[in-house]
Amino acid sequence: MNLRSYLFPALLALILHSVILSALFYSWFGYAEDQKRLTPRHVKAQMIDLKTQHKAQQQDKQAEARRKEDARKKAEAKKQEDARKKEALKNEALKKEQLKKEQLKKEAVKKEQAEAKKKAEALKQEALRKEALKKEALKKEAQKKEALKQEAARKKAEAQKKEQAAEVARKKQQEEARRKAEAQKEAERKRAEQQRLEQEQKRRESELAAAMAAEEREMQAQQDQQATAGYLEYIGSEIESNWSRPPSARNGMMVVLSLHLFPTGEVDNVYVVKSSGDSYFDESAIRAVKRVGRFPELQKMDPILFDRNFRKLTLEYKPSDLRR
Template identity: 40%
Template sequence: MKSTSYLIPSVFAALLHMVVVVLLAESWFMTEPEHRQVPRHVQAQLVDFSERQAQQLEEVKAKAQQKAQQEKRALERQKEAQRQAELKRQQEDKRRADKKKAAEAAKQKAVAEKQRLAEKKKQEALALKKKAEAAAKQKAAVERKRKQAEAKKQADAEQKRLADEKRKQAEAEQRKREEQQRQAQELAVKQAEAARRAESQRQAAASYEGYIKELISRNWRRSPGTRNEIVIELSISLLPTGKVVDVQVTRSSGDSRIDEDAIRAVQRVDRFEKLQQLDPVVFDRYYRRFTLRFRPEDLRW
């Protein structure tokens, strides 16, 4: 709120207070006169109090006007000071705003410069990246060609190696087949030779079977009541000299007397001397331990 709005009420209040003070002063000083002797020669003068009150009121008004003018001038000085302060404040605000604006402009310029440098670095980095990628692609292409050449070389070497292995394998298989054929032929020859030798041995051994049965038949004493349909098998063990070592019944005739007769017949022979003429291999194979089957009708009485 402006200070001028309080000026007029303040002036009237001051005037009113001054009037009240003057009236109180007059009533205060207008006391009853003391009882004293009045000199004989008194000069009296008539005073007009209404004129005096008007004069005092004029003085009060003059003082009030002077004070109002002083207050007005003080108010004007205050307004001027406020105006100067406001102007100074506005100038300071403008200076600060200009400074802030300059700082903001400098900041924006710095940001723009920073962005420009960053963009420049980015472009340079992108250029270097593209250059590196191009170099890498070229290097990769060279490396790819080298690897392809190396792979082709290795493939050719591998193909040659496989061909050599295949050829060597075929040769090895051919040698193996030839060796197998040779071994088969040798085996066939050996088997044929062995078969011939075995047959010869069998025949040689078979030629002594009749001799053995003949000697046993001669020494067999047939018990009464022996039937022709019976069959008996004997297991006989011999030494290379033809001597009987052991004789056992492997298949009984069903009659213990006939079994005992067969065992005693072999024991009576005791030695098959002609077996000494056999080859030891043939003897070991056929007569070291052998089995003979007898029927009563085979025996000579």
């Protein structure tokens, strides 16, 4: 069975019994109380020292005032302590943020230095390879000349021996030597002509390579210009989508901002270079850049192009458009 079903009837019975007992108690003792009220009582008089009472009241008030002052001082001290702790936490957070930014800068500098060192090492190795090839060619040419010189000396010695053996043989040898000399001169002439033709060919190839390199540089410059324009349009679109125009914004107003960016696309710093004359408009432009915070597409950019055009960027900010 549920005990709650008996709770209300039991409570009701208890109240009813209390009322009945109260009525009986009043009927029994009420008459005696009425008789007691009719009996005259003696009045007891007592003198009160008002001056002493007033002094006691003043002391009580002073003690209460001192307690309130102590409580106020304790509350003020606690408030100052809380403010000091809050300021210390704030300073610690700012310090950590500064250390983080400095670490990112150091890492970016180390990365740039490593890339520069790698490129310099590659150029050095290429220069050494070309120098080695040049030395090898000069060595082969010297060996060839030395071989020709030794061959000529040998033939001359043989001619001298034949000349000592017989005059006829000497004359014949001289004639043979003359013919060989003429042949050698012809060979040298042909070799000189061949060298001239080779040098002319090399000159033409060098001019062609220079022309091709110039054309390639021009094409690269055009590609860099197009890429720069595309990234500027991207940055402008990102900032424009995060800009909330203040009520004071009007056509014709312009603020010039300077953005400092990391290669990761993260905004390092932004500040006003030339004010529009309206501080609300200037602040809205800065807030728009900070809302973006990072331009991830800049990570795809060539590092050289980034360092040249986007590490420190100047933007003109207008109500109707955003352009460099």
